[in-house]
Amino acid sequence: MKGHFVISLDYEIHWGVFDKRTVEEYKENLSNVGKVIDRLLALSDKYNVKITFSTVGFLFAKDKKELFDYIPINKPTYLNEKLSPYPLLDGIGNNENDDPFHYGLSGVNKIQNNGNHEIGTHTYCHYYCHIPGQTIEQFDDDINSAVSIAKSKGIEVKSLVFPRNMIDAHKPSDKPLLNVLNKHGITSFRGKENSFIYNIHTTKFYKNWFILKLLKFLDAYISITGPNTYDVIKINKSSKVINLPSSRLLRAYSYKFRMFEPFKLKRIKRAMTHAAKKNEMFHLWWHPHNFGAQTDENFSTLEEVFKTYKSLNETYGFQSETMTGLTNKIKATQ
Ligand SMILES: [Zn+2]
Numbered sequence: 543m544k545g546h547f548v549i550s551l552d553y554e555i556h557w558g559v560f561d562k563r564t565v566e567e568y569k570e571n572l573s574n575v576g577k578v579i580d581r582l583l584a585l586s587d588k589y590n591v592k593i594t595f596s597t598v599g600f601l602f603a604k605d606k607k608e609l610f611d612y613i614p615i616n617k618p619t620y621l622n623e624k625l626s627p628y629p630l631l632d633g634i635g636n637n638e639n640d641d642p643f644h645y646g647l648s649g650v651n652k653i654q655n656n657g658n659h660e661i662g663t664h665t666y667c668h669y670y671c672h673i674p675g676q677t678i679e680q681f682d683d684d685i686n687s688a689v690s691i692a693k694s695k696g697i698e699v700k701s702l703v704f705p706r707n708m709i710d711a712h713k714p715s716d717k718p719l720l721n722v723l724n725k726h727g728i729t730s731f732r733g734k735e736n737s738f739i740y741n742i743h744t745t746k747f748y749k750n751w752f753i754l755k756l757l758k759f760l761d762a763y764i765s766i767t768g769p770n771t772y773d774v775i776k777i778n779k780s781s782k783v784i785n786l787p788s789s790r791l792l793r794a795y796s797y798k799f800r801m802f803e804p805f806k807l808k809r810i811k812r813a814m815t816h817a818a819k820k821n822e823m824f825h826l827w828w829h830p831h832n833f834g835a836q837t838d839e840n841f842s843t844l845e846e847v848f849k850t851y852k853s854l855n856e857t858y859g860f861q862s863e864t865m866t867g868l869t870n871k872i873k874a875t876q
Pocket of ligand 1: 552554558664706
């Protein structure tokens with residue numbers, strides 16, 4: 543199998559950051575998400591690149607009534623109650639016209655109508671699987687809601703991105719999470735990079751949180767952890783639910799560190815080239831709201847990435863696929 547280029551975007555608007563920032567504090571980024579979706583669709587059409595939009599279930603609702611219709615009885619009982627979005631629902635608007643920060647059906651429809659991309663799930667309520675207090679039954683009910691609301695719009699959800707990447711694919715303790723995905727017909731998920739700096743919760747280095755954060759930051763510009771590309775057939779030999787691990791977060795353009803932007807791009811191009819030559823997968827991800835500020839600069843970086851893809855496609859047969867498209871190819875080899 544040839545190498546593959548996979549992009550997954552955590553499409554969430556305010557539901558991905560509600561516990562960290564208010565709408566007011568992040569308004570520029572959040573209010574431009576609709577325009578960012580339009581530009582993503584146009585640019586990916588130009589270079590024939592496929593994207594998986596891993597979408598929070600709340601965004602599928604046309605209004606508050608529909609959002610409430612799909613709320614599970616078993617909501618997450620996090621010990622830290624601030625992590626639950628449910629108490630916020632009373633204060634949101636009635637529909638996307640009233641409140642474009644908490645609804646997103648028009649964006650979902652545009653992606654669906656484009657026809658070249660995949661709509662996957664990012665859980666119904668931006669569910670945190672590793673937060674104490676929640677249970678596997680609650681996760682099961684959340685996924686049921688996510689799959690059901692998508693189905694009501696004619697969308698069959700087949701792939702998932704765990705909010706805040708809370709999945710340790712190799713740990714037996716997370717196996718029940720994958721069993722839930724399998725039960726609901728979800729065939730793939732985005733795992734984390736292998737390097738320990740991306741697995742801080744699972745390492746004894748967790749106490750040196752600042753150093754790890756710094757290493758992750760530096761790794762965006764210079765190679766600390768290598769290309770993070772994967773032989774996806776080898777790592778999924780007998781998996782029911784396919785792990786398509788992340789290769790790289792596409793960090794938003796930083797005015798402060800703008801002199802290092804060329805290094806960021808070079809690092810991505812090198813890893814893509816490595817994947818294309820070795821017939822491996824390069825999996826890039828970010829959030830549409832990351833492009834909501836300095837939008838032109840961010841799209842200019844992305845266009846360079848897409849040009850690299852085009853050239854690797856012509857030279858090595860490197861292929862763009864959605865998460866489910868690649869999963870189907872992997873499954874055909876099992
Ligand atoms: Zn998220």
